[in-house]
Amino acid sequence: MSSADKLQTFLTLADCHSFTETAKKLYTSQPTVSNHIQQLENQYGAALFNRSGKSVVLTPKGKILYEYALKITSLYEEAAARLQQDAEQILNVYVSHYLGTYVLPDIVKRFNDKYPEESLQLHTCDYVELQKNLLQNRTNFSIMPLYETDDYIQTGYDVEPLFVEDLLLVISPGHPWSKRKMLYTRDLNFNRLLVPENDFIQSSLHQALKRTHVKVNIEYKRSIKAIKEEVRGGDTLAFLPYYAVNKSITSGELITRPVAGLQIKRSNGFVLRRNTKLTALEQIFYTYVKQSF
Secondary structure, three states, rough: OOOOHHHHHHHHHHHOOOHHHHHHHHOOOOOHHHHHHHHHHHOOOOEEEEEEEEEEOOOOOEEEHHHHHHHHHHHHHHHHHHHHOOOOOOEEEEEEHHHHOOHHHHHHHHHHHHHOOOOEEEEEEOOHHHHHHHOOOOOOEEEEEOOOOHHHHHHHHHHEEEEEEEEEEEEOOOOOHHHHOOEEHHOOOOEEEEEOOOOHHHHHHHHHHHHOOOEEEEEEEEOHHHHHHHHHOOEEEEEEEEEHHHHHHHHOOOEEEOOEEEEEEEEEEEEEEOOOOOOOOHHHHHHHEEEEE
């Protein structure tokens, strides 16, 4: 493990005062956090934290290291920026699997057509990996779903919504409900509902169903694509984001029906590192995407 990683662990622990929360924020284990701190204390021959119950605070010598650790990590970032100045300017854009599959490809194509001299690479990641890329300074921004219940993103970064979309109830054209214009929440009771393996989508659905006293048989699936295929071939239900199903609805492969009293929405947008100036190329792309909605 590099010295930079151990210093990042040290800084994170100093800021949140908890081994458990530090492990969560760094997407690692608590023993790993403890090991990093122990190695630093052995290296400098000094206790860096006072432990009181579940909380930890910096010792006087820990405060000295904290000041230098901030400078060292800043120099790492400055060195990386200087080394990239003479290299080919490639903009690596990190987005959610959903947005990278259903929303951004057309926008990226138009951007490349308009700015053929620029080089852009689109990387699709799951939600946890997007958080990790931001935390580890691999990118200055990500484009991803925005959930009000994600306190880590909402309080630790600048969040800028791009668009809000409905999670639509979709069924197959052969479903008995296809002949109806409107459904009611009671119709959903005890039906089989397919849900993506995404904690925040699950939370949004659970809250909406609980609020309307709907009881369904939930089954989790790895991908939106798998859910669409299964819904298309049977009598199962799913609530899926608009952009994931609009083409299937237009083609007649799936149909959607409104449910009276039940509306589920989700916001998508930029998550930006605070107090960070975007590069010229990042700013161009950022502005272009905002103007596309």
